[in-house]
Amino acid sequence: MIEIKDLHKSYQMGSNSLHVLKGINFSVKEGELVSIMGSSGSGKSTFLNILGMLDEADKGAYFLDNIPIKDLNEKIAARYRNKFLGFIFQSFNLITYKNAIDNVAMPLYYQGIKRRERTEKALHYLEKVGLADWATHLPNELSGGQKQRVAIARALASEPKVLLADEPTGALDTKTSYEVMELIQGINDEGKTILIVTHEEDIAHMTKRIVNLKDGVIIDDTIVEQVRATANV
């Protein structure tokens, strides 16, 4: 599903440049649930942003579902994001003035789907994350966990090939974090490919594979025995 070869990325900061990713080789098969770990500043987000076509690598090859992701203009990148990827962020990034269902329907709007169908589909995914009753609530009327569930529903709504989550539990307490992870595990069980950036060991162990980033390279990549989130609650 994802093929990365010798990926480099550096940030220009005035006269000196900061080499963040120094040759990453990485691949993900369909249906995997992978966590990317590393200390703060190790380049996890940078890596995920490149995977998410929100940023571009300086060097290296990236194939998503066998499509080369290279030199995309903004328009094509937007289309690919919409079609192939679902994003989950640490701070949820819901649109504050739109209610839950409209937030979930947002990627569908950019797919050119008509309103009626958007609403139906959005409601379906809200049901899936257990928030059908909260459809008409604004984000500020929801708890952190609920907000993240809405965000997950939104990421799912466009039926992407891969879910990319950057510290999805970073802003949540342990109990809520596990509930969110339970949801993510369930989605993965249905076959969705998911990448999670985290720096928490327990969260990482709820995935099936842990990739460790340090000094711009992958220092460790292991398949782990998945810990079911329910067991921890």
Place this chain on the structure above:
Amino acid sequence: MFNIERWEEIFDTIRKNKLRTFLTGLSVASGIFILVILLGFNSGISNGVRSQFEQDATNQIYVRTGVTSKGYKGLNPGRRIQLYNEDFESFNKKYEDEIEYKTSLYSIWGGQVVYKNQTGNYRVQGANPDVQFIENASMTSGRFINVSDIKESNKVAVIGYKVQTELFKKENPIGKKISIFGINFKVIGVFSDPGGERENSRVFIPISTTQKAFNGGNRVRALSYTFNMSENLDEAVATSFAFSENLENDIRTKYAIAPDDRGAVRVQNTLEEAKKIYSLINTIRGVFWFVGLGTIIAGVVGVGNIMLIVVKERTKEIGIRKALGAEPLSIIMMILQEAVFITTISGLIGLIFGLSLLEIVSPMVDSDYIKFPSVDFNTAVITLLVLILAGAISGFIPAHRASKVLPIEALRDE
């Protein structure tokens, strides 16, 4: 532009950001409101002055000849240009369609008018019957000079009421004999001219009699005309000027007067004044448009600024939208259409308020110089088009900036 889904999205945004929308719209609405009021009062002033003019203005053309100051076609300067009865008649024939009233004039200067032991110095003019209408004189008693007086060269006189009060005091002047330069004339009528004292201190006698009695031969000293006024004053001014120009050219050609010899023949057109007033009205209109457009530009800059702030405020939202698959064009259109929509709607509201106020106030405003302020349909439509354009301009920079928002910058978790 006509993507229903996008409009729904925009209405959604507007509905959920009422205060922001209201503040944005307010500047435009007040701009248009002021413009409409200004334009309304401009038309009011224009109507007022126009009606003043239509009421007072005489459409009179007065032709006088003098002495040439330039040599022309081998003729020496210093020639006296003299018009004759034949000229008057040929002009009457040539311009029959345009001419309403016509008279040739032969004035007698320093004419002493005597009744019994009363004496006065009055302007005595030999004229045709039409002079009554040209001068707007109305009879207070008796009758005016008529066609048979001219034909028969009757020794009759019509006197101004000022002449009557001075010479006759309380006596009825009709049928009495007055002497002008020692020649006796019978008073047949008294007139009153709305033009004031000077105009009422005149004595009219038939031109034919004047020419015979005072050695005028068939010479005339001046011509005076009024012509058929069309309803539309602009048109009237145009025809009037064409007429006086043609008349002047005829005289110049016939008597070989240099085209730039001002003193030899002078055609005065009373609508000259109207022309001046019209250019003044145009100036006022220009100033009002200028001020009004200035207000709108201020409104546009205001909307642009607010939209810029909005874009800044919405940076995160725009970042989210882009991450979710919004293409740059759709972001541009989102901001642009919102700006156009807000300016157009609030402009319409300002327009309606302005028009309603004019509608209410208009009947009450009826002073001499401001009458029935209103804005015509065309102006309203133009204003609206200006608005839509203004909205697009005001939205352009913010929209462009919005399209440049980078999702990773906007979404960075700090």
